Amino acid sequence: MRRTPMAYLWLTLGVLVFAFPIYMTLIGSTHDASTIGRGDVPLLPGPLGGENYANAWNGTGGGRIQGQPAGLMLANSLIMALCIAAGKIAISLLSAFAVVYFRFPGRMLAFWLIFITLMLPVEVRIIPTFQVMVDLSLTNSRAGLIVPLMASATATLLFRQFFLTIPREYVEAAKVDGAGPLRFFRDVVLPLSVTNIAALFVILFIYGWNQYLWPLLIINERSLETIVVGLTKMIGTGDSQNEWNIIMATAVMAMLPPVAVVVLMQRWFIKGLTETEK
């Protein structure tokens, strides 16, 4: 701790390196397309900020590759990420509760099956999942987009570990008090899990927000397109000139919701942490 100036120097350098691309994006989103297209890299904000963002938001960028309105894509992404995070948390809370608090035949089998699916990321099971969605006629629908991403072995395991640390006496006290399993879940387990839920929500929201391959595959309908997919589609592959200013404005907007979630939940999360009960 004594070499503070050096530490600050290194940290500042690190921050600059990491932050520079984001700064470039921000600056780029305030110039016109041709400035960036020429290969000039301006370091100071240009005059077109408001206009570019308005165009990106409304999808009125002009040019050859017509983007979807960013507002629509953001809404799509938001719905997807929220549903995935909420769904994953709800399902894993319930399944962890079942695995920890109930003795039923095949309980350990169920647990190991969940555990094994940990080793299968989305990409590995994407083709069979796609087939299932086709059979269910769920392609090009929100349900088809969201439901397959909702089961979560990781969250189930995390909640299981947490539930195992809840003293057994709480269950017994609740039983003697006359609470049934669901009542116990709602009145005791859930309130005690709040901090864990907040932390997982942040992680899962970002996981959902950043989904790329699955939305690309399952959604052809452009009005259901998510922002991450839409953003890549805005970048043309051919010789057409890309509207880099609009793309960058969209990229900036795509970054905002995850940042907002982290910032908002962090406050909540710390409040939860400092109020943690033993």
Add this chain to the structure above:
Amino acid sequence: MATLKLTDIKKQFGTTQVLHGVDLNVAEGEMIVIVGASGCGKSTLLRIVAGLEFATSGQVDIGGQDVTGLDPAERDVAMVFQNYALYPHMSVFQNMAYGLKIRRMAPEDIRKRVAQAAALLGIEALLERRPRELSGGQRQRVAMGRAIVREPKLFLFDEPLSNLDAKLRVQMRAEIKRLQRRLGVTSLFVTHDQVEAMTLGDRLVVMHQGHAAQVATPMEIWSRPADTYVASFIGSPAMNFLPGTMEGGAVRLDLGLKLHLPATPALADGHKVTLGIRPEHLCPGAGGITMNLELLEPLGSETVAHGRLPDGTELTARLPGEVTTEGPLSLLLPSEHLHLFDAATGKRIGA
């Protein structure tokens, strides 16, 4: 308020038999203390009464109704746990009200009952606090309050005082006793502390390896222990045991001394017996046994003397006043304080 009847309760965990058939009849309003060494099955028995564990065989009746297969909620019992098990995210009020809320009692009535119980326990000022903002003794009171508001048929306590410091334990012990008297609720109280057991219980159940070795009032257990285990477990320092043989209606100690008993037991000559005498009943005097002193513990009004008999048997005596002698100490064994046990089975012989 209700009676409790246990009939031949047996419990097995896998292949280990923990309870070997326990019978117990508890009258209305009685305070029964279950006492015994660690691992003898006290908690298991209590949890079977609560319905948190189910007996392998046997029957539990509460208030004359067979509840053997019922869940805890349907038994109308309240339990105080060793670590109190207060819900950490609820205030004291919510903790106490929870059982009533589940039973769909009107909010006004709940408030009234909680206020009453809180007043009884002197915790009115704590109702808005969370459990972690309470001291151990206060938590203990809240846990009691949670049981009291329910006005259950039975109170079940599983070593509720063992997390408190010695002074507080004595104070809470008296308070529990007073409260139980006042409310008149039939109670089972588990402890491994014999002083707690003696002072709290109307009757004690001394458990030994899954059996109820003796069920009786504290004085009865102290003055007429059913076997050598009970005799050594209750009373401090523990009872002295001397091996001997029957000889013409009297006991010939292996040491050589022959002792006559107040009542002549109907045992054949040559029957091996164990003679028991409490340390406080040994009195100095010639013509008895001789102890070689090893250690003196002066306690002010009395002195505890530890030593060995000539054959190496350990002996403890509680003698009045100060003892200054060194070396051999001669002790008498008053016949009215002698306990006779069968050497083979450990069971008490005669009255």
